[in-house]
Amino acid sequence: MKYFKILSLICLSFSLLTACSGDDTPDPVNEEEVITTMTVTLTPDGGGGTAITLKSQDLDGDGPNAPIVTVSEDLLTGVTYNGVIVLLNETENPAVDITVEVKAEDEEHQFFYTVGGGLDATTAYTSFDGDGNNLGTEFTLTAGAVSEGTLTFTLRHEPTKPNTGLGDAGGETDIAVTFNVEIEDL
């Protein structure tokens, strides 16, 4: 049993030795692909009037806090708005403009606009990818009659292009934000 003891000592000392290796603390990882913020700016066509901002901000990404969704003001009936979508990753400092990456890979991305819940509005793409298919970082929105409902922006990564809409686009959802929107009298 003497061997047993000696060898067990060797084993112990081995584990103690390895225990003494360096203890540097690791560096934090910043999520590079996270989109924390989407801002949709709707400017009335032909200038004049106030621009409307629709914003969704989710600073903890996939963390437990829900995004904060705001709509600056109501749309006005009969007005056509020029829409521009900007995506940011605000977990990095300074914030990274993800729209640039989306535009650089325009053939693999597409925004979809879904009007729902009785809102009387129509949308049209005004930005396109290298193949002439819809990209949708820019668009027009025409407000119809007085109404209220939802306006949903969906960004799909690697959708089938061209497509007839979300139903046959496939791909993966990178963004899906629904805004509650009202259209009121001019």
Add this chain to the structure above:
Amino acid sequence: MRIVLILLLASSMLSYSQDCNSKLSGKVLDLHDGKPLAEALLLVAGTNITAETDSNGRFTINGLCDRSYSIQVAHPSCSTKIFSIDINGTSTRNFKLEHHLEEFNEITVTGKAFKEKSKTINNANISRAEIERLSSGSLGDALSKISGVSSLSTGNAILKPLINGLHSSRVVVVNNGVRMQDQEWGAEHAPNIDINVADNIILIKGAGALQYGGDAIGGVIIAESANAPVKDTLFGKTILSGLSNGQGGTITTRLTKSAKNGLSFALQGTLKRFGDFETPDYILSNTGLFERNASVKVVLNKFNYTLEGYYSIFKNEIGILRASHLGGAQDQVSAIGSDRPLIVDPFTYDINAPKQDVTHHLARVKASKLFDGLGKLSFQYDFQINKRLEFDIRRGDDRDQASLDLRLMTHSLNLDLASDLSESISLKAGILGRFQDNTANPNTGVRRLIPDYKRYDLGIYGIIDYGVSNNLTLEFGGRFDFSHLDVFKFYRTSLWELRNYDDLFPEIVVEEFDNQILTNPKLNYNNASATAGINYTINDTYNLLFNYSLASRAPNPSELFSEGLHHSASRIEIGDLRFTPEVGHKFGMTFKKENSKFNFSISPFINFINDFVLIEPTEVQQTIRGNFQVWEYRQTDARLLGVDFDFSYDFTDHFNFAHQFSLVKGYDRTADKPLINMPPVETKNELVYKNKKIKNLRLALQSQYVFRQNEFPNNNFEVFIPELGSSEIVDVSTPPGAYHLLNFNSSLDFNVNKTSILTIGLGVTNLLDTKYRNYLNRLRYYADDLGRNFLISLKLNY
């Protein structure tokens, strides 16, 4: 350290002399047919006395004292065995050896047909012939031949053995004597082992084999490769197989050179390459795989000591079904709602993201020596590196960057003793020291799924077998393991506060960043495990085994620290720092009949697991990417109850029928509902025709019927779909229907020359091209399982 060991070994070589005149004579016989074995060598441990059998298998040993001895009996074509014997004057004893071309690695202490790893739990066995037939498959494919074993799979290539309903960290895999440390915590991490290295696979359904660990609540899988015979020879085998489904194949080769002085070398390599697999109706895009493995083994096998070195590398690149990579609950609704996967591309061998790329290095050195009066002492050091890369569909500069990049390094030292305390009592005991270092590459641009940690383990065990009488053996064992984890973990500040960790663990905070907190949890776990059992041999054919096993398992890093989006499951997973070890109590028994025309075994079991860790959905979380289901780990009291039944009947010398039936019911006793992912009831029936006269013809027809799982927890949830303007139910719970598969397998042997045999095999799996989905396949929501597959294989033994 090696020098100390060698000195220790040398010091014990000193033998002592004494005037003794007792004599031992007898015969060495073949265990199977009782034929005498000539030229068998006998060595009396602790002395210089040797003897050799004559052509009638007879031997005589003179100059023995009246006391007990250990005698090692070796024969070139048999497994070496050690027998204990009490000498009193002139004694007679016959020794039986198992006749085999190659011998297995470990020396058995008592004479049994194959080495049992647990005396009181039924040891299920997969033979070399079966392994060779499954050369192009995985360990999971081979194990699912055993009743009570199924696979929790992610597609068709990633198979996790599921033993009586338990998997991952609850199943210990031992590869050539080394406990695998291959990040087995992940349900989509298949064991990093090439099935072609194994000549024998033993499965123990339970924690009774304490020498391998005390935490195997599910069971232990032991893959062993054969040792070369002690004679001058060079032999090898090559298996080439081609499969129609996946349009690929496998080539595996092994060469063994051995010499009479006990020195042997074995080289082995495997190459597997498959393109996209297909269902009866469509191609499963991005499901190809590319696996490359090699191993080398050097052994010096002397009469009373063995030195061994082993190294293996396993590298596997596996594509994950493209259509299973989803961006949230709304994508899940359309993917589950569609009959076909949403992405079906033309066939290709290319493997793109999502994919896994894993590399596993395993090295071991082992020395064992027989000490007179002490027994066989073995010392082993093993070293493993497991590197796991997982690639997701990414954007921009991160496109080709892995999302998960983990490197797990493990050093282990084992010292084991196998000893006969008396003629009827034998002891196995040992200690283990292990150090583990996990490093997550910070350059992935994705928060670490598993944090950086160092883990220290110290274990000690002892198992005693007591042969009360010729037909009754008792087994008792105990084991204690201490584990210390030193972790550096970044928490999202929002989760840290939501979980109240800021109040509970303020002392572990190291540094606060913008939206993350670096913590340094130091966790200690003390785990006790035990086993007790009875093996009662009723007569030559009937045998009754009963075993109780207590197993304790410390929570794994994934259960403790998960925190974030898991792409392959499209869900957010959250672990819990406060978990305590789970403790299982398993009662199992086996009643079996062997060695006759009509054989059966019936093995009922019940397993109570306290603080069982499971993951289940708790809520739907809103993010800017849409809605995700949140799955949180929690602990509960679980109960698993089931039975495995095997039956076989030899109609004639040529015809054999075999039947298997297995059932397991898992229940969450705290939440009062069924456990998720419990295998459905399954039955297999096989008819085999064999004829040695017609070139060893073998024809086998197998039917597999899998019932629908009717007991499952309801984890469905609702999600708002903007384009429909309504909420839809995401059905992630309902199991698919029952299915029936037919498989066919055949082989013929041809003698190429005096020493070479060519075996040609032809087989078909899913003969009827049945469309089905498997409840235990994590990708069942998105695609059907594999369609018909033709297999052709050529095996050359030379």
